[in-house]
Amino acid sequence: MASQGHVHLRLSQHPHDRLHARRNDEEWLSRQWAAEDSLAVVIAGNRVRPVDGRIEWLPTSQAPAGQRLLLGERDGRTWFAVRVQPRPEDGWVPLRGVLPALAADDTGQAPLLFHALGLAEWLHVTRFCPRCGGPLSPRAEGHELVCSDGHVQFPRTDPAVIMLITDGEPGSSSERCLLGRQRVWPVGRFSTLAGFCEPGESLEDAVRREVAEEAGVVVGEVTYFGNQPWPLPASLMLGFFGRALATDVVVDEDELEEARWLTRAELRTEAETGSLVLPGGASISRSLIEEWYGGPLPGSW
Incomplete structure (x- = not known):
């Protein structure tokens, strides 16, 4: 936790x-x-x-x-x-x-x-009813929308998983974490992997699927860390740690441009030099990384 x-x-x-x-x-x-x-x-x-x-x-x-x-x-x-x-x-x-x-x-x-x-x-x-296509009117102080046929819409929050995947003996100097970067990000910017849950999918399976799709890494055990409301525009970020069963990285080149395994020492050194730029402190992504690392790290987006 x-x-x-x-x-x-x-x-x-x-x-x-x-x-x-x-x-x-x-x-x-x-x-x-x-x-x-x-x-x-x-x-x-x-x-x-x-x-x-x-x-x-x-x-x-x-x-x-x-x-x-x-x-x-x-x-x-x-x-x-x-x-x-x-x-x-x-x-x-x-x-x-x-x-x-x-x-x-x-x-x-x-x-x-x-x-x-x-x-x-x-x-x-949310302008039109998804069931009949009619215009929607607000009620309940903006917390409901209703059409002329009486179909009621409620505010949406989309569950998204965000995860730090690790490999190696837990707590050892050789233990590593997996970080990735998108092509559109500035050089050196890396973060945890993340993605939206699909219909009929458990949170743990969403973690495994997203990591496999984006980085080609197979994940076994998944444990819950915490969550963060993230109305950008309408998400709830659900944080997890996952243990890798296989560590070969094959990025999809759509979601990610690059994914890397880093030890704690490498993470600290590259964050200090600025060659690796981590997410800002307000995000659960930063919390996942620092929880695994064991303390604060320098630099942020």
Whole structure:
């Protein structure tokens, strides 16, 4: 299991009460929207505009007109998002652009922002009913969409596995981990392997299949590490360790350009020189690597 010291876990701390039962209570919603201590974040399309590097939460009385989304209650106040039309002005950034600030934030507002941006993205891309093709209308404070025939759609979260595959005697100096790089990444950037689950597939089998498809490596034992909400745009990253049964690497040259086995010593040396650039500290990928390595490593994307 993931150590509580990993940065990616801080992004999920201080979860809010999502107040499911209040989403259709118009009288209560109006009262909470008018409350002096209620706050709202403005979402333009699927972007936010940080102020001095931090997410700006406005008193609801100062929020612009737009689609109201109830996020929930935390710290004795009610939190909302307001979804407005995408804006061309400078300063609006996607979630990835504010992840470093969220990871360093000690107020624990990341779960609220993940909720807001995940809903906004789903509402942006889900325009028509997949069953009848009719237009969809929002209800339940943005948490449901319904067509004229009564077909209801709910927000989607897609499970994706992300895994660090190892080989050799556990804990020994010869033990190695497998990292890969995509062709479009800058030179030297490597990460753990990852992929989406397919219909009817267990998480462990998804790990084995993805590693075999991308790197040609056969995996046996798979153990759970932890998970991370990742609304980029709508994923839940499920982290695993896997033990290789065979170590020959044959990359598919579609998903990956290169995959390498590295010992702990090689990982440290190349990270220090900058010839190997690891994922940022806010990601569960970084946590998987540092959990296996046994401590912090230098450098990041």
